[in-house]
Amino acid sequence: MFPAFLDLASLKAAYAGGLSPLDLVEEVIARIEASDDPAIFISRTPADDLRQAARDLLARAPEANSLLLWGVPFAVKDNIDVAGLPTTAACPAFAYQPERDATVVARLKAAGALVIGKTNLDQFATGLNGTRSPYGAPRSVFDSAYVSGGSSSGSAVSVASGLASFALGTDTAGSGRVPAAFNNLVGIKPTPGLVPNVGVVPACRSVDVVTVFAGTVGDGVAIRRVMDGYDAADPFSKVAKPARLPVSGLRIGVLAADEREFYGNAAYEALYDAAIERAKALGAEIVPFDYAPFRLAAELLYSGPWVAERLAAVKDFIASNAADFDPTVRTIISGATAYGAVDAFEGLYKLEALRQKTLVEWQKADVLMLPTSPTTYTVEAMLADPIAKNGHFGRYTNFANLFGYAAIAIPAGFDADGHLPAGITLFGLSFCDDALAPFADAMHRALAAGMGRERTAALPEASKVAEPDDGLVSIVVVGAHLTGMLLNHELTGSGGKLVKACRTAGDYRLYALPNTTPPKPGLIRDPGFSGKGLAVEVWRVTPEAFGRFVQNIPAPLGIGKITLDDGSQVSGFLCEPYALEGAREITDLGGWRAYIAELKARNG
Template sequence: MLPTILDLSSLRAAYRSGLTPLDIVEEVIARRAASKDPAIFITPVPDDELRSAAKALMARAPEANSLPLWGVPFAVKDNIDAAGLPTTAACPAYEYRPDVDSTVVARLKAAGAIVIGKTNLDQFATGLNGTRSPYGAPRSVFDKAYISGGSSSGSAVTVASGLAAFSLGTDTAGSGRVPAALNNLVGIKPTPGLLPNTGAIPACRSVDCITIFAPTVGDGIAIRRVAEGFDAADPFSRRAKPATLPVSGLRIGVLTGVEREFFGDKEVEALYDQAIERARALGATIVAFDYAPFREAAALLYDGPWVAERLAAVEDFLATNAADFDPTVRGIIEGARGKSAVNAFNGRYRLEELRRKTEAEWEKADVLLLPTAPTTYTVADMLADPVVLNGRLGRYTNFVNLLDCAAIAVPAGFGNGNLPGGVTVIAPAFTDDALAPLADALHRTAASGMGIDREAAIPEASRVVAVDDGFVEIVVVGAHLTGMPLNHELTGAGARLVKTCSTSGEYRLFVLPDTVPPKPGLIREPGFQGAGLEVEVWALPADAFGRFVQKIPAPLGIGKVALDDGTSVSGFLCEAHAVKGAEDITSLGGWRSYISTRLAS
């Protein structure tokens, strides 16, 4: 029985139990047919084509979980190309049918993920509310009277309602974050350029980001790692330069005084205050900072010359098809006609002045913790006042890409009206991984579940743990696992459990003969497509790591172990000669299962 929300852990467990991608596709088809929101998809992949995609994956990679995203269903915002499906940007007259996938979609499909459809959006990704589409307005999964947030409206609702395990959005002003907040989801907003935009229709090309909606931070980070990477075809693509944040003594900047603006929404304000207290309880130092220069930078995105980038993206089409535009979207884009090159340069100068002012605030705080959206609105209210109310939604999001930041939006709980609120952690460029432990901890301590399932427990397998500088990660597979006879060698050396996960599918596990206590041998076999083996990742102090490794007896040693999320970590491997004639226990899925089977017999 699958849970309501399709996270990576539950899907991998389902596949280990014997379900196939075809079974999951049938479940998606059934759930899609039962959905009560007709505005989620612009183009759902037809049922038979979904079945064919699942069968093709099983033919290409027959063993369960043999690829990082094997059989994981996902949805794509309809301003990102997916081969064979029309791209409309929520404008029927603009439709074209690409022959090739966007770079990000291609990478996800290569990792085993299955596209289930193209989702609705605010037309040409212009809006934060989800009502600016001729295909209808996707609704909050908690109350159909309320907006879902935009522009990535349909993408958020697919995940929050359990139709997909993750989805792609885009984010110029907050479109990968606001819908996450309004649907109790995680929104991964990478550093600009970390995910290539090749094959995505631009809104503001210089600051656009492809984003990920996921049930958990761990899922979102794993998916981002599959999708990221430099792409020479995108002139704004960047090579990652990972930056760190303090693990202990982290300073978190929060809003104070007149910069705390919730437009009368006391419930979202209370959720924000509760998130601050949870961050304090997690050991962070809470500091005040001046949001004013960030707010002024945010205003440049729509009130300054950057709106001219939106016109640049669709100028030729607008000249011949103005009547095909949503009236509000057209009004915003046509507002750029009065902008000059002088305005553009003056806007750039002003942004750099504000950036210099924000540097003083970054001296006070390592991370900013902000409300994702200060409030929400009904669809009726939004349609009655589409520009002013939309602008309020972006108060704490619009600056992030202009100032080259990474951000992760997470659920913050529910108000008395049973509507969710969210907070976002933000830090300078390339802190994408460094932000994840804090974001994950804030989500877990909010106890708000995942998507529409408010009671769902966030899987331990997706936990993201901060590792201090000077610690080294190691993969253990046998007697050093939690509860096993040699685990004390790790805990006694000050090691910390980072996560439980699986190897990639190219490993076999054997029982080593005549070892005390019993130990397995992990062998990498290129070309083997297994289901992956359960392992744990621990973090050891660097000096203890060296002493630990010196004690490892032959035929065991340390080498790089590929994990199911596409990363590689140093871990226990075995020399091949030692397992000749040894019992192959790969089919059991890991050492713990073998020990349990052995004790039962």
Template structure:
């Protein structure tokens, strides 16, 4: 029997106990048919297609939990391409059939995840409320009179109601965070450029981010790690340089009196204050900061030339199909016509000036903690005043992508009547995505708010996110244990944590080993060789897990000391020399990932 909320820990336990992805799919089919919210999906994956995908997975990887997301069901916002399902962006006249999966979908499917359908959204991802769709408005899982949040409305409701283990959204102004708050979920908003946008219908291409809705921070981070990674086909993709945060004495910036605005919602304000108390109890140092320059940057997204990016994304379609737009969405996008190239440059100058001002505030705090949304409202209230009400939701979210931030939204509890949830968002500088996670997880657990609609659910201990302890042991990996590769789960399941990426020094050569399943490379040091180094990742494992991991390494592989390009010397995978004699040298590819991309996994 599966739990109401399909967190990864519970689902993996069910698979270990003998259930199969086909059993899971049958449960999803029943739950989907019984759902009280008909507006969640635009295009559900047909029942027989779901069953076929489950069977195909079991043939490809018959061992339970043998892939990082083996048999995990997920929903996809309908502005992200899924081969076999139309992409509509909640505009039927815009619909097209994608020829291939978006990059993130391909990576998730390769990891064993199963798409259960395309979810509803504010049309063209323009809105934070979830009512701007011809397919209806998904509702809060706690009160159908209230909005679900948007624009990733159906994605959040799918997870919160127990139809999916996770769902993908997109976030330009807060669309991956506000629906999380309104449905008692975690919202993972990566640093812009960390997760590629290839195959995503753009809203504002330069600041769009693919996001994750999940039951726990641990789940969301694990899923994000499957999706992330540089993709040259995305002009805004970046190679991450992970940034750390203090392990102790974390300084958390909170709103001062002048910038506090909850639009009369005293319940959300009380929950924000309670979250501040929890952060202090967890050992954080609470500091006030001036939100004004962040707020002024946020205003540029809808009241500045960045709205012209929304027009750039759909200008040709708007020219021929203006009548097919939601009236509010059309009003916003056509507002871009008021801006010219001069305004675009002036807006950029203003943003950079504000960035300098926010830099002074970052000197006070390591991370910021803000209300995810300062208030909520009913669907009726939103429809009566769609621009103003929607703007209230984005007061504390709109700046994050413009200012290149990472963010994790977590539940903060329920109002005084136990009726509606609210949330807080932890915001960090670029590429603090992993570093934010332990504190975000601790805040979620301390709130005791449950997961999704199951407000009594206990967060699984196995999914707890912790910062690597001082006694964690680093290990260098070069092949099948790299992020996104088939054996990476051996590190993550053991409590491993990726410390950094890098390269060896120039004295190492890489070979493709014969007959290994899955395919593996052999790294050999040749002091007489001078090259550009081999791509590596450094992971940290708990000491006992490190010992088990090393014990299970099969010959001809073993561990030894590897010198990195920065001069450090760490324990990592090496290969016995005899095993590469006569083998194919692949040093020219610069690393195993490049070799696999060029030649295919069976090479």
């Protein structure tokens, strides 16, 4: 009755089947009580209050389809205010009782979501590992010896464990992405300013972002959209100016060989390479880029004057309560006293100079794809070397908010023995948040890593992110219209765009039709035949060009739906079976290009 992973689609289906939010509340309470990780929550919504919140929801909106997040349970990082629960930022002496919800929490509640509790974090959101809290260290849901990632540690673990449908985190240096990677989740990091920070304890106020942990990209984006919107009470709030990305032929920037660093973790490097190959199979053009200016900017966040902004957030409290700080957090924040006003301006100048260098790299790529974290560590190893090893986690994350980028972190699969997960992150320029989502979702589905602890779970079709409509029509070509072949100009000349080279499903056969000039292929589907699939290309053309193709196709060819090796169906060239009499079957060659090469070799 209750889905193991509480994604939005599964929960909606359960509600449609008769489940009540009151039933779900009881299940969530039971799951929390049975959890084997006592460090996930700092405070919980009292059970009776949670039941009353469900009753209030039913009184306000009795129907499951009346609100987008009707009856959806969520957790909140404990540096984000929730009325009725204390905000501690993982420092008991700092705790206060907020009078009202943070803007993002209020918007989510208005959409029908139910707060189940406040989650643990690296104190004052200073860290990427999850061990810097007096409330304990949440652990990876796959191996309790390993860190959960931070600073949004409890938020990620609550979702990955099936306790919450989604959770809020914050991200200054990667805190909304690294825990997602270590717990096999999606992490949505909005463009700074897109989501308001009113009611959020700041880490670095000028670059902080509220983030979402969810099971799918579709869920995360839907939740983020509920939180979006300008708030004049936040001095860094911005009016969104949505940016677009190419629908096809997306150029993906990946690490050049000399900028790769995985700190000896060959398994994570192999998963990154596999993700690159998967992106290529989805039609992306892979472009190595120079990561150096991004890396140098990343170093400014903790090894430059931006650390002084962390001191600005807590300067009065640390002056009187330094002993109440986690020792590592205190060391980092106290280091801000080494920087003065001149250093701050010089740091800003350096950042802007690096930004100019990154613009050269952005001319090469539409999107950057990087490892979310190059490695992971046990809790024991992290505590033995807390600053250097924490820094390893931020190698490919720290630059994002300094440059104002949007990012979506997704699961990339598990190491060779299926032990620990890794992740990749897709980055886009400011306000590419929605534009990043379709490809991020396609990658998550193609990498087939599941959701949280449910590593074999199929991602619900209902959460699939649709491609934006570019007004073009997809078509599969198998013969002379392939790239570099005799009739390819009919596609390129009408503005056609190559989406991807791929293969058909395994039950297709290919023939060289007799008495045709130029030679023409005959593609048919033979249910029951088990082959390796045939090499084809998917192109996008204007409706007018598609119409011309259909009108000019000579018999015995026609247009029908072709099933590809990823299960999708696209219109393409098929042949009527009667025309195969006397035709040579060339299925074993794997495609038309190989057949033409054979002809050329035979004829000299």
